[in-house]
Amino acid sequence: MASQTVVVDRADDDERFLATDLLVWFDEPESAPTATQLEGVPPDQRFAARVEDGAHDPATYPGIYGVRPMQLSVPYAGGGRWVPMAGLTWVGVHPDHRRRGVLTEMLRHHVEQTHREGVAVSGLHASEAAIYGRHGWGLASQSTTLSLGRGTTFTAPGLDETAAATTTRLATETGDDLVRRTIECEQRVGEHQPGSVVGDEGYYRAVLRESPERLRDKEPRRMLFAVRDGVDVGLAAFRRTHKWEQHRPQGTLEVHALFGDPATRLALLRRLVDFDLMATVKLPETALDDPLWSWLGPRAASDVLPADNLWVRLVDxxxxxxxxxxxxxxxxxxxxxxxxxxxxxxxxxxxxxxxxxxxxxxxxxxxxxxxxxxxxxxxxxxxxxxxxxxxxxxxxxxxxxxxxxxxxxxxxxxxxxxx
Incomplete structure (x- = not known):
């Protein structure tokens, strides 16, 4: 295809920005107002590519991207330290403008914009991993996904006492109260775990919001907090799915997030593998050296798949x-x-x-x-x-x-x- 002149700047039309995202990612449209659907990406961090020659659809942009203001825990003095990170997200190119330089110009603009704003580090999760290495992002952390059976045994004698002193309880808070509690917990945990990321309140409102279209007969996401000495020291977010085979429960509990130090993770995992009516627990984004691997017996996990996690780019x-x-x-x-x-x-x-x-x-x-x-x-x-x-x-x-x-x-x- 012929090349086109591409200009990237702040998006000035929220409806057009959202319409482009829905076209690229082909999600089911939601009934929530556009402003609600775009929450978590501040208005001044929504960017769009425009072409100065050639035909284009006035209802969409040739390309879009967004930035979530985030904090990244980096190695510091034997623990971690929170530093600003530009969280690149919502990257998409209109199908009619692929392979014509739109993505390259958007990523170039993002690096320049991040530098102008005085942020030294950009990070992302890659939907297609082959793309971002060419533009300067390096794979900084890796993970695995895996499944465990109900009642899986975790052997950790050195942590049993602390895990037993940790209470796990489902959250009763909703709305902004739940957002604040989640942020405070993840900040407290992640500060000691380099590689962790936390977002602002808008990000967590977006993540914790569940529209009817997102649910579609699913259980609402549950938040399980771990408390020790009156302080939140970890959490697990999960959802259960019913399944019955030969009149026996074979449900699946899918964990969306799991935070905590080793003793806290142990307490949370022991609770997660003990829910009624469940047969399988799916764990996402488990670090390669997670204590879980030491607690399990040989071949205790199934469906173990490697995955890339956080990609990091230095811009300064x-x-x-x-x-x-x-x-x-x-x-x-x-x-x-x-x-x-x-x-x-x-x-x-x-x-x-x-x-x-x-x-x-x-x-x-x-x-x-x-x-x-x-x-x-x-x-x-x-x-x-x-x-x-x-x-x-x-x-x-x-x-x-x-x-x-x-x-x-x-x-x-x-x-x-x-x-």
Whole structure:
């Protein structure tokens, strides 16, 4: 197809923005007002692509994307630290404008806009994983989905006492009260688990809102909170589905989110596998090193599938590096390849000293040339640069190992909520 001139700016028509999303993602239209359906993506964070030549549908945009203002927990002083992150979401290109440069221009605009707003890190969950690595995002955390049978045994003698002192109870709050309780709980938990993400109140109102169209004979989402010493220390969000075979209950309990330290997760999981009328518990986004794997016996889980979780892109290296702490010293000159961010590309001296990192411009000879996605992948301590090097994706240079020893963490990052 012929190329087209693409201009990206803030969307000025909410109806058109929503109509484009419904066309791209082919969801069932909801009866809720447009403003309600768009909640969680602030008006000034809704962007649209326009074409300056060629035909287009006036009721939709050629492309759209949104940004959720979020906080990302990064490695810091043996725990975590909340830092701002631009949560890229609602990315879609009209079917009539595919493969004509619309997505590329939107992603370029997002990187530039994020930089203008002074946010050093962008993150996303990829619907099609092959796309975003080409534009500078690196896979920073991975997860698995799995299923457990009702009554699964979890063996963790060192945690039994604390788990037993943890009360699990279904939430009675609704509306804004539930939103506030959920945010406070996830902030408290995620601060100690690098890789975690929390959104603002608008995001949680959007996530917790359940329209009649979304439910369609489904059980409303249930929130199970874990409380210890009078404080919320974790939660699980889930929904049950009825099923009967030969007059026996074979229902499925699907967990949408699970937060907490190991003892809290143990208490929540023991409750989740013990609901009446259920035969299967499905767990999403379980980290590769989650304590669950140690608590289970061999082959106790079924339908185990690997999945990518959070993708991270650095848009301002000298601003991003001091936000986290590091495991080892390094002094490496990196020639950063970033065709979508000219202020970013070029040679940087990356220095880590006593756990603190910085990047400064230099004219010194480069020790290694790296694509920007590599630093995004390593930023949370999960994207092993040496593994990428061994796979032939990064240059065979000693500086890669020096960087990785600085960026790595004792444990891989936690899984992030979807947005």
């Amino acid at each position: 290296l000298p601003a991003a590096l001091p936000l986290r702490s590091y495991a080892a010293d390094c002094d490496v000159v990196v020639d950063l390849v970033d065709p979508y961010a000219p202020w970013h590309a070029g040679r940087w001296r990356v220095v880590v000293d006593a756990g603190e990192g910085r990047a400064e411009r230099t004219d010194a000879a480069a020790d290694v040339e790296l694509p920007v996605w590599a630093l995004g992948a390593a930023y949370l301590g999960g994207g092993n640069l040496l593994a990428h090097q061994r796979a032939g994706l990064l240059p065979d240079a000693p500086a890669v190992g020096e960087l990785w020893r600085a960026f790595r963490t004792d444990l891989p990052p936690a899984t992030a909520i979807g947005f």
